[in-house]
Amino acid sequence: MYYTLKNLSPTQQIGALFVIVFGFLLLASVTVFALSVRDHEDEAYGERLRKNLKSVDGVIRTSWVMMLIFWIGWVTGDWVALTLFGLVSFFALREFLTLSPTRRGDHRSLVLAFFVVLPLQYWLIGSGHFDMFAVFIPVYAFLALPLASALANDPLRFLERNAKLQWGIMVCIYGMSHVPALLLLKFPGYDNQNAFMVFFLVLVVQTCMVTQHLASRKLQRPPVAPAISQSFNWPSWWLGIAAGSLLGALLAGITPWVPGTAFAFSFIACVAGSMGHLVMKALKRDRGIPSWGAHVKSVTGTGGLLDRIDALCFAAPVFFHSAKWYFDL
DSSP: OHHHHHTSOHHHHHHHHHHHHHHHHHHHHHHHHHHHTOOOSSHHHHHHHHHHHHHHHHHHHHHHHHHHHHHHHHHHOHHHHHHHHHHHHHHHHHHHHHTSOOOGGGHHHHHHIIIIIHHHHHHHHHTTOHHHHHHIIIIIIHHHHHHHHHHTTOOTTHHHHHHHHHHHHIIIIIIHHHHHHGGGOOOTTOTTOTHHHHHHHHHHHHHHHHHHHHHHHHHOOOOSSTTTOSSOOHHHHHHHHHHHHHHHHHTGGGSSSOHHHHHHHHHHHHHHHHHHHHHHHHHHHHHTOSOSOTTOOOSSSOOSHHHHHHHHHHHHHHHHHHHHHHTTO
């Protein structure tokens, strides 16, 4: 498969991947729908199955959205892709902060976060200022936002309020912005094919998370951290990591790497993404909510936008900076 993909032109590669990926997603969607409408003699079993399928369907829907963003970015250019991912960051941050109570003294910081920090972060990517892009939020925004809150003269729970805002910005803006940043890195001998790196990252991380989710449902092993996640256990975690990493090795033909290196980078992305997903579950438990979606009553823990992209938000910075270091860019 490696040599087959390498020998195809970028247009042929994009066509082959379009057929394979969307065909697989269509098959998965149809299968889940068919299973969800099937009648079962045991009502209790049928209800449990439908709940599990609803959770799987949510992951598949997220995969559809991320793949569509990839194709739109490929067809329309880098700035459109940056805009789309910027909108994802905007709505994810809004979702995060909706469930984190704020006070009047936070309004200045919120305005800066949504309408200054977010667009500036994506502008830095589009203009190729990667050194500033890497430190803008963790250094400059980290200092500026608490200052804006302090000037509002409201010290009540000051540390807690600003920590929540900075966590939201780091995950929803800083983490997510590294996905489209891959479009503009100049990989050696990889001209005009950067969209494949976005595709590669999204696909391996999503595969890891779907496999881990399905394996945990099937294996029913004791959870590692039951107070945080009932579904996270080491056997299913390793299966998810293995599935994502092996897929990455198979897709090495669309990357600048050989299969072994692609496997290693997939492994790094999958570990970072899956561990980040666990951290976000811990944040949800701290807030006493089952999902980030404000109006969702689901007990699966995957009802909002942020539930669908949290693994990618953690995997993208690690993957991006690892690739940048590997190629000494």
